[in-house]
Amino acid sequence: xxxxxxxPGQGMHLGIDPLSGLFLCLLAPLVLACAIVGxxxxxxxxxxxxxxxxxxxxxxxxxxxxxxxxxxxAAWFLALHGGWRAMLLVAAALFCGFCLVGAMYLPPSxxxxxxxxxxxxxxxxxxxxxxxxxxxxxxxxxxxxxxxGILTVSLYVLxxxxxxxxxxxxxxxxxxxxxxxxxxxxxxxxxxAVLQTExxxxxxxxxxxxxxxxxxxxxxxxxxxxxxxxxxxxxxVQAALLGGVGxxxxxxxxxxxxxxxxxxxxxxxxxxxxGLMRGMPKLGLLMLFGASGIAALPLGPGFPALFLLLHAVxxxxxxxxxxxxxxxxxxxxxxxxxxxLLQAAALRLIGIGFLGRPRSLRAAAAEEADRRxLIGIGFLAALCLPLALLPGLLLAALRPVVALLVPGAPxxxxxxxxxxxxxxxLAVAGAAWFGLQRxxxxxxREAPAWNGGFGKPPIWLPFGDPQTQPSGSxxxxxxxxxxxxxxxxxxxxxxxxxxSIPAPRRMLRWRARLHRAAEGxxxxxxxxxxxxxxxxxxxxxxx
Amino acid sequence: MLGLALGLLATILxxxxxxxxxxxxxxxxxxxxxxxxxxxxxxxxxxxxxxLKLIAKVPVVPDxxxxxxxxxxxxxxxxxxxxxxxxxxxxxxxxxxxxxxxxTFIGLLGIGRAATVLAGLETGFGFGGAGAGRxxxxxxxxxxxxxxxxxxxxxLGHGVTLDGIGMGLxxxxxxxxxxxxxxxxxxxxVALAENGRAPADDPAxxxxxxxxxxxxxxxxxxxxxxxxxxxxxxxxxVWLSLIGALxxxxxxxxxxxxxxxxxxxxxxxxxxxxxxxxxxxFEIFVGRVRIFQVPAVLAGATLLGFLAVVFLLVSRGLGA
Numbered sequence: 001x002x003x004x005x006x007x008p009g010q011g012m013h014l015g016i017d018p019l020s021g022l023f024l025c026l027l028a029p030l031v032l033a034c035a036i037v038g039x040x041x042x043x044x045x046x047x048x049x050x051x052x053x054x055x056x057x058x059x060x061x062x063x064x065x066x067x068x069x070x071x072x073x074a075a076w077f078l079a080l081h082g083g084w085r086a087m088l089l090v091a092a093a094l095f096c097g098f099c100l101v102g103a104m105y106l107p108p109s110x111x112x113x114x115x116x117x118x119x120x121x122x123x124x125x126x127x128x129x130x131x132x133x134x135x136x137x138x139x140x141x142x143x144x145x146x147x148x149g150i151l152t153v154s155l156y157v158l159x160x161x162x163x164x165x166x167x168x169x170x171x172x173x174x175x176x177x178x179x180x181x182x183x184x185x186x187x188x189x190x191x192x193a194v195l196q197t198e199x200x201x202x203x204x205x206x207x208x209x210x211x212x213x214x215x216x217x218x219x220x221x222x223x224x225x226x227x228x229x230x231x232x233x234x235x236x237v238q239a240a241l242l243g244g245v246g247x248x249x250x251x252x253x254x255x256x257x258x259x260x261x262x263x264x265x266x267x268x269x270x271x272x273x274x275g276l277m278r279g280m281p282k283l284g285l286l287m288l289f290g291a292s293g294i295a296a297l298p299l300g301p302g303f304p305a306l307f308l309l310l311h312a313v314x315x316x317x318x319x320x321x322x323x324x325x326x327x328x329x330x331x332x333x334x335x336x337x338x339x340x341l342l343q344a345a346a347l348r349l350i351g352i353g354f355l356g357r358p359r360s361l362r363a364a365a366a367e368e369a370d371r372r373x374l375i376g377i378g379f380l381a382a383l384c385l386p387l388a389l390l391p392g393l394l395l396a397a398l399r400p401v402v403a404l405l406v407p408g409a410p411x412x413x414x415x416x417x418x419x420x421x422x423x424x425x426l427a428v429a430g431a432a433w434f435g436l437q438r439x440x441x442x443x444x445r446e447a448p449a450w451n452g453g454f455g456k457p458p459i460w461l462p463f464g465d466p467q468t469q470p471s472g473s474x475x476x477x478x479x480x481x482x483x484x485x486x487x488x489x490x491x492x493x494x495x496x497x498x499x500s501i502p503a504p505r506r507m508l509r510w511r512a513r514l515h516r517a518a519e520g521x522x523x524x525x526x527x528x529x530x531x532x533x534x535x536x537x538x539x540x541x542x543x
Numbered sequence: 544m545l546g547l548a549l550g551l552l553a554t555i556l557x558x559x560x561x562x563x564x565x566x567x568x569x570x571x572x573x574x575x576x577x578x579x580x581x582x583x584x585x586x587x588x589x590x591x592x593x594x595l596k597l598i599a600k601v602p603v604v605p606d607x608x609x610x611x612x613x614x615x616x617x618x619x620x621x622x623x624x625x626x627x628x629x630x631x632x633x634x635x636x637x638x639x640x641x642x643x644x645x646x647t648f649i650g651l652l653g654i655g656r657a658a659t660v661l662a663g664l665e666t667g668f669g670f671g672g673a674g675a676g677r678x679x680x681x682x683x684x685x686x687x688x689x690x691x692x693x694x695x696x697x698x699l700g701h702g703v704t705l706d707g708i709g710m711g712l713x714x715x716x717x718x719x720x721x722x723x724x725x726x727x728x729x730x731x732x733v734a735l736a737e738n739g740r741a742p743a744d745d746p747a748x749x750x751x752x753x754x755x756x757x758x759x760x761x762x763x764x765x766x767x768x769x770x771x772x773x774x775x776x777x778x779x780x781v782w783l784s785l786i787g788a789l790x791x792x793x794x795x796x797x798x799x800x801x802x803x804x805x806x807x808x809x810x811x812x813x814x815x816x817x818x819x820x821x822x823x824x825f826e827i828f829v830g831r832v833r834i835f836q837v838p839a840v841l842a843g844a845t846l847l848g849f850l851a852v853v854f855l856l857v858s859r860g861l862g863a
Contacts, residue, residue, distance in 0.1 A: 297653050307647070
């Protein structure tokens with residue numbers, strides 16, 4: 001479709017194909033949910049929506065840039081309140097725009113690919129760093145729309161350019177770059193998620209990890225496509241698309257929920273929350289569902305994508321050569337570690353924030369979120385249900401998109417059927433419940449928590465002493481100790497002290513440091529030695 | 544049609560034996576441990592009596608618990624029971640064989656762990672919280688180790704389902720036995736930590752400060768506690784059956800051939816008894832390590848898993 005406005009002589013071109021159709025379908029619930037939760041009269045809100053639609057529907061580079069421009073302008077208009085951070089943001093946005101424009105007008109080559117990657121990565125980081133937690137004065141629904149919209153459109157641009165526009169010239173190492181970037185983002189984001197105290201920052205870390213897993217899946221697909229392995233490419237693209245669907249549904253759900261928590265309690269710091277499940281049970285249940293998506297547990301909306309990604313990695317290791325297989329092995333270990341960290345983050349979000357005792361009076365007095373909020377969040381959760389319970393059907397619906405991205409994609413049945421597992425678990429739980437009702441003691445008795453024998457708290461501490469229950473930071477403390485300075489990149493010990501000591505004593509000192517090192521460091525060291533030794537072996541073989 | 548019916552029958556038999564026999568396994572292990580330590584020990588049937596006693600008691604619910612307090616005890620055994628139905632016990636080719644993907648299996652055990660951890664955080668008291676933090680800590684490295692083991696087994700057994708891997712390994716494999724051994728060591732480390740056994744935890748420990756797995760349901764009583772205890776017993780049986788089916792698939796029956804069932808049942812029994820005995824011996828001779836050394840053990844398991852992959856690939860590369 002050609003519009004008459006636009007570049008002189010050319011106009012603007014809009015088009016829709018399965019890929020842009022999918023991303024429009026992902027943007028629509030986000031916009032709808034945000035509009036339900038916090039109806040915005042601001043023009044900028046709808047200009048942003050228009051910009052995302054233009055970017056996704058664009059059939060030429062100019063329209064895409066225009067859509068991006070509308071989005072950025074609207075976002076800055078909504079969120080900026082001056083100050084040096086604003087200038088920094090404008091600079092960062094200019095950088096992103098520069099990279100993207102460069103990538104779009106350069107001939108398809110590795111330079112364009114790297115610029116695109118840089119631009120999309122910077123764009124996503126900006127969306128998360130700037131809008132989560134929302135800046136002062138910006139309501140959570142608007143912030144969720146800005147972050148979610150920018151992330152979705154960035155993902156769309158990445159997939160569109162790397163697989164469709166540059167599709168013919170892609171090399172195998174492009175996939176490697178994307179894969180490495182994705183795995184690094186996954187580890188980094190998951191570590192942030194498990195250590196952050198603010199719910200929004202925790203969710204931003206989880207979103208970085210989720211984007212990293214999508215990028216890793218896309219990298220595998222790119223690699224497999226270049227190596228002429230359409231089956232593996234199909235598997236990986238399916239993983240990336242399901243990950244994208246999940247990202248667009250349950251991440252905004254959690255952001256909107258965090259906004260409702262902030263509205264009810266005035267804070268989102270896990271160290272000040274607790275016991276919200278009693279005051280806001282409906283919101284708590286919805287957040288629990290969203291958190292099961294972060295944790296990528298079976299029957300949750302995050303599991304199908306992870307399942308396919310892990311299977312793609314295993315299939316890649318089984319099908320590739322020796323060195324590719326070793327690389328996939330390292331990747332698998334990294335993914336396993338990141339997934340475990342994400343599970344810890346999700347458990348911490350629910351267990352510390354929503355269960356337990358209140359850690360402040362505001363948390364104790366929290367009331368259920370209003371109807372609109374619950375409807376908006378519930379709408380997103382309802383849309384997650386097919387992803388969680390019928391991923392096979394969803395994959396069948398995504399066939400045209402997969403065929404567009406991977407020409408000649410074979411039809412792969414999904415060997416994961418959550419519905420029978422759910423029925424089985426329900427049957428077991430139901431049987432246990434009926435059996436216990438029938439043969440066990442009836443009813444239950446309410447009493448103050450046993451609390452290791454401390455019994456009922458004194459009258460002036462109605463929820464017990466907050467100091468006696470684990471805090472958000474306390475829960476994460478063992479993880480922090482194991483991660484060491486991976487958790488805090490700034491806190492690396494300075495090298496100067498070690499270098500000023502004579503060599504033999506330096507060795508001793510290294511030994512002592514190794515002895516004291518955190519577990520993550522030792523594991524990383526051992527893995528590094530492995531990889532270096534293998535690389536040396538490889539080089540020796542090459543000669 | 545007959546195959547389907549036999550598969551269903553085998554599944555029902557497997558489920559009945561697994562669900563009914565899990566407490567017996569723990570009881571026998573406890574009896575053996577007591578004997579080896581020079582005590583007479585409780586009867587082998589003691590776990591059943593404990594469960595019945597708990598069921599007969601009216602549970603005490605903390606007044607600051609949320610509505611979900613009574614949901615976690617049902618989620619945990621349900622997830623582990625689903626995993627139990629996917630695990631090959633005495634035979635391959637049960638009704639759930641097509642769904643018995645290794646990654647789904649890991650995820651189901653993860654649901655069980657998550658429900659237990661959330662139950663520990665439910666009332667917000669110190670011991671439960673500390674236990675939850677430690678349980679989460681132990682799970683960090685276990686997942687990576689387990690995934691590397693899945694990779695090794697998938698490469699060796701040419702399958703990704705528990706059934707497929709076991710059947711592939713039973714037919715014989717071309718890879719180095721050393722990879723299989725390393726993978727077994729990694730799985731054992733993860734299984735011990737997941738089940739709250741020595742070196743990670745002490746299942747018989749009664750001191751709250753030192754507990755990990757036992758600290759989580761400290762606020763639970765009556766039938767809810769019985770469900771958690773039963774889930775722990777079932778989990779041990781599942782892990783031991785899994786190790787037996789994957790690493791020692793000798794004598795396993797085929798669901799389609801009824802005549803092989805007795806041998807399969809017998810070998811399952813012998814394997815479980817042998818594993819339980821080995822576990823008890825190991826626990827007698829190996830003490831607990833400090834809590835912050837458990838991640839070291841599991842990180843070592845991750846490295847062993849990676850070594851297994853490396854050995855396998857290198858030997859395959861040399862062979863080709």
